[in-house]
Amino acid sequence: MIDLGPHAVFIIWAYVGSAIAVAGLVGAVLLDARRVSRRLTTLETQGVRRRSDNH
Amino acid sequence: MSIDTKSRQGWFSRIAHPGQFMAWTQPLLWPLVGITAVLFVVGLYYAFFNSPEDYQMGETVRIMYVHVPNAWLSQFVYVIMAVSALGTLVWRHPLADVSMKAAAPLGAVFTALALYTGALWGRPTWGTFWEWDGRMTSTLVLLLIYLGIIALWRAFDDQLRAARVIAVFTLVGAVNIPIIKFSVDWWSTLHQPASVFRPDGPTIPPSILIPLFLMFFAFTFLFLVLHLKAMHTEIRRRKAMGLERRAAGALA
Structure with missing residues (x-):
């Protein structure tokens, strides 16, 4: 590992904080996608269809 | 003439129809994830490991590689939202409000990260985490606008009216x-003026410019991936809401 000098703590926390925020953002987007996907699957298994799907 | 009109209609309907949009953007997602x-x-x-320390800032220059991409995205995402807002108001484009809604949380996080990394860079460079100067205050206002x-x-049930x-x-x-x-040009500020996109060229040496551009494109591609995925989810959410309304109507 390179020597980050006397201000290493600021550099490390900038990257760690960014990594946590990016991971949280990716997780939130994927979780939302999964939740909506389950909601759609439930509706479709209940036999609810759009009018355009019936033709 | 008629051929031109037909091809234009084809292109527009591909973009405008949410189902078609999903179909042609879905295969792009994994290649974009790979590039990111x-x-x-x-x-x-x-x-x-492959960039030198700065002669003035020393090793803290490495904070720039996460700060500048987030600062750029904080503004770029808002420009995407403003263009989408025009699409909603002027053309009533079916995907414009989907794009607007999907971009807002992403923009808020990138803006918060720009402020956070800026504060961590400011302490060793300027001796303070925060200063109420033009650039920092206007970026904080941007975060409040996003929120x-x-x-x-979330306040509206009717998403079209919202x-x-x-x-x-x-x-x-x-x-x-x-x-x-332009805050750094208009007012006396602690924040440095533009050093990359300048009429007379960047003032940064290539050894620092290369990692900066790599991280700049990494974060920009991350935004593209997340925006696309969030748009797909929003389209599916609206489909689910439509089905729920239909189911409720059938019961009534």
Whole structure:
């Protein structure tokens, strides 16, 4: 590992904080996608269809 | 003439129809994820192992590789939202409000990260985490605008009506973007003026410019991936809401 000098703590926390925020953002987007996907699957298994799907 | 009109209609309907949009953008998602991952790996390698320290700032220059991309995205995402807002108000484009809604939380996080990394860079460089100067204050205002827009989306049950109100609010808020951009020129500020995109060329040496551009593209591609995925989810959410309304109507 390179020597980050006397201000290493600021550099490390900038990257760690960014990594946590990016991971949280990716997780939130994927979780939302999964939740909506389950909601759609439930509706479709209940036999609810759009009018355009019936033709 | 008729051929031109037909091809134009074909292109427009492909973009405008949510189902078609999903169909042609879905295959793009994984290649974009791959490009983003490669850019981050190479960018982080350059940021930590293949770039020198700055002659003035020393090793803290490495904070720039996460600060500048987030600062750029904080404004770029808002410009995407403002263009989408025009699409909602002027053309009533079916995907415009989907794009607007999907971008807001992403913009808020990138803006928060720009402020956070800026504060961590400011302490060793300027001796303070925060200063109420033009650039920092206008970026904080941008974060508050993003949070206001997210709150507005949640306040409305009718998402089509919400889109019109939020589109107007977004366009009014867009006045803040040139204020952020030119604040370093208009007012006396701790924040340095532009050093990359300048009429006379960048003032940064290539050894620092290369990791900066790699991280800049890594974060930009990350935004593209997340925006696309969030748009797909929003389209599916609206389909689910439509089905729920239909089911409720059938029961009534």
